[in-house]
Amino acid sequence: xxxxxxxxxxxxxxxxxxxxxxxxxxxxxxxxxxxxxxxxxxxxxxxxxxxxxxxxxxxxxxxxxxxxxxxxxxxxxxxxxxxxxxxxxxxxxxxxxxxxxxxxxxxxxxxxxx
Amino acid sequence: xxxxxxxxxxxxxxxxxxxxxxxxxxxxxxxxxxxxxxxxxxxxxxxxxxxxxxxxxxxxxxxxxxxxxxxxxxxxxxxxxxxxxxxxxxxxxxxxxxxxxxxxxxxxxxxx
Numbered sequence: 001x002x003x004x005x006x007x008x009x010x011x012x013x014x015x016x017x018x019x020x021x022x023x024x025x026x027x028x029x030x031x032x033x034x035x036x037x038x039x040x041x042x043x044x045x046x047x048x049x050x051x052x053x054x055x056x057x058x059x060x061x062x063x064x065x066x067x068x069x070x071x072x073x074x075x076x077x078x079x080x081x082x083x084x085x086x087x088x089x090x091x092x093x094x095x096x097x098x099x100x101x102x103x104x105x106x107x108x109x110x111x112x113x114x
Numbered sequence: 115x116x117x118x119x120x121x122x123x124x125x126x127x128x129x130x131x132x133x134x135x136x137x138x139x140x141x142x143x144x145x146x147x148x149x150x151x152x153x154x155x156x157x158x159x160x161x162x163x164x165x166x167x168x169x170x171x172x173x174x175x176x177x178x179x180x181x182x183x184x185x186x187x188x189x190x191x192x193x194x195x196x197x198x199x200x201x202x203x204x205x206x207x208x209x210x211x212x213x214x215x216x217x218x219x220x221x222x223x224x225x226x
């Protein structure tokens with residue numbers, strides 16, 4: 001059974017600081033997704049990582065994927081209050097009828113304060 | 115492209131009642147997924163349709179749960195004899211290929 005673990009689960013950051021959220025997963029996959037969720041809202045797609053070594057950046061967020069280590073990172077640069085939200089990684093397992101079934105991590109609750 | 119639409123947004127029901135949720139996917143998306151999210155957790159996969167065929171169901175989907183997607187368009191998720199443990203956010207997502215998933219705003223169910 002695929003397991004996806006994020007850490008930290010809670011992250012309190014000062015504005016302007018940098019930090020990294022880690023996402024480890026237990027079985028082979030070359031498809032990983034990062035989502036943002038605001039309280040009471042649905043999931044907003046941030047990044048889709050489809051190959052080993054993939055790196056994508058959007059504004060203050062950068063995501064990378066190392067399929068050999070089964071690890072993805074979401075790096076936050078110079079945090080601002082608007083980034084406060086819950087961040088999820090999700091893995092799409094490879095092969096057979098499992099395609100298209102995402103397994104999510106527990107989520108990282110990010111709070112950015114002055 | 116109006117996105118994935120879910121109705122109702124909120125539903126409060128008494129234990130033992132039946133409820134039905136609807137999901138309208140993005141029109142050109144042939145794949146449709148249902149997930150359940152409880153407070154403080156990530157979404158958990160429930161079931162998946164490709165066109166009108168239900169191809170996979172999670173063990174979470176007990177026999178009180180049934181999902182349909184007639185004619186490969188909208189989908190409904192019905193829960194019979196609701197229990198307090200069914201209280202959650204029910205999310206629908208759709209995709210055209212195997213890479214991009216668009217989630218709806220969800221239906222929040224509260225069973226009292």
